[in-house]
Structure formats: C-alpha cells, structure tokens
Amino acid sequence: DIQLTQSPSFLSASVGVGVTITCRASQGISTYLAWYQQKPGKAPKLLIYGASTLQSGVPSRFSGSGSGTEFTLTISNLQPEDFATYYCQQLNSYPITFGQGTRLDIK
C-alpha cells in the first residue's frame, strides 16, 4: 500500500498569512493526488485534484503543486473559513489511501 505522510499534523496561523502543507508518498504516484478540506461535522470537500487543478468554486488562494512523491498545498491570505482539517489522497493505485490529516487552527 502507498503510505501518505502529511506535515505538519497541526498548524496554528493567523488570518491573512499564508501556510503550506506537505504530503509525501512512500512511492511515486505521478500527479494522482487530491486535497480535501473537512470541517467538523461535515463531509470532506474536494479542493485540488491532479495535484494542481483547482476544483470549480474553490477560491484561488488555494493552490497545489508537486509530482512523484512530494506534494504541497498552499493557502495564501488565510480567511476565517479556512480553519479546518486538510487531507491528501492518492489515486495512483489501489488501495486508495489518505494522509493522516493536518489540522489548521486559528492563532
């Protein structure tokens, strides 16, 4: 199975700043990677797919990059509604796997 390791697991930041979350895969997955945002009591929401394609309706302050084994999700100019948990997911091969999540809290 392909393991995905996110860092950091916890992140505290202020409104208006930018943050970056990293997702590392245990083997190459090309660009078959998605990023999700999840808020308490809600279903995950697709933000980025194909490593860098922004889902329709997602603000442009979200961006994704990477290929192979290292990927990043960057959120610029943090807004209050961005404080949530973020997960990466690989779709290169079955079983599909998720990172352990990164909780982004407001400072």
Next chain:
Amino acid sequence: QVQLVQSGAEVRKLGASVKVSCKASDYIFPKSDITWVRQAPGQGLEWMGWISGKTGDTSYAQKFRGRISMTTDTFTRTAFMELRSLRSDDTAIVYCALQREDGYSHDWGQGTLVTVSS
C-alpha cells in the same frame, strides 16, 4: 453538481450487518463510479472500496474483504454498501462519494453514522 443523499443513522449490535444507501439527484450510472469512505470518531479518512457504475466491478480495502458488499441500482440512482459481522471499531461515519470519469471524488454524501454497540 450532483447531490448525494445517504440513509439515516444506524445502530447495530456486535456481529450484525448494516446496509447504507446513497441516492443521487441525477442519473450518474454508468458514467460515474461510487467510492465509500469512513471516519471513526476523532480519526482520519479511511477508504473502504469502490464500485464501477458501468460494470459493477468492485475493489475493496483488504481489511473489509469477506464482510463488505457494494452494489448499485441504476434505475433508482442508488448505491449501497453493506458491512457484515460488525465490530465495535466499525463505529464510524460512512460517506459515499461520486467518482467522476477523471477518477476523483468531486461530490460527497452527507455521511451516515453507524454505531455498533454491545
């Protein structure tokens, strides 16, 4: 955007079975597939498996093989996930997600809480 509406919360005894449904607002089969993901209380996301809307082919996570079944009903636009021999650590919110032709899960159901009690 397709809306996915899941069945309501379920409470089951240890060893019992549960069947969760996921109804789409539009005709999603055969062009789309369905993925099932679960989340134990306070934990991360766990992929359970996938079913092809076109062929009915399935792929299940190893830990569920032998006690999970996924099916679809094209006429009613509904997907089903049945989990048998329930254990206490099966207590979780189960989500269905629409996997489009690009392979990604763009639309998700609201989740169904499955509680397994002794």
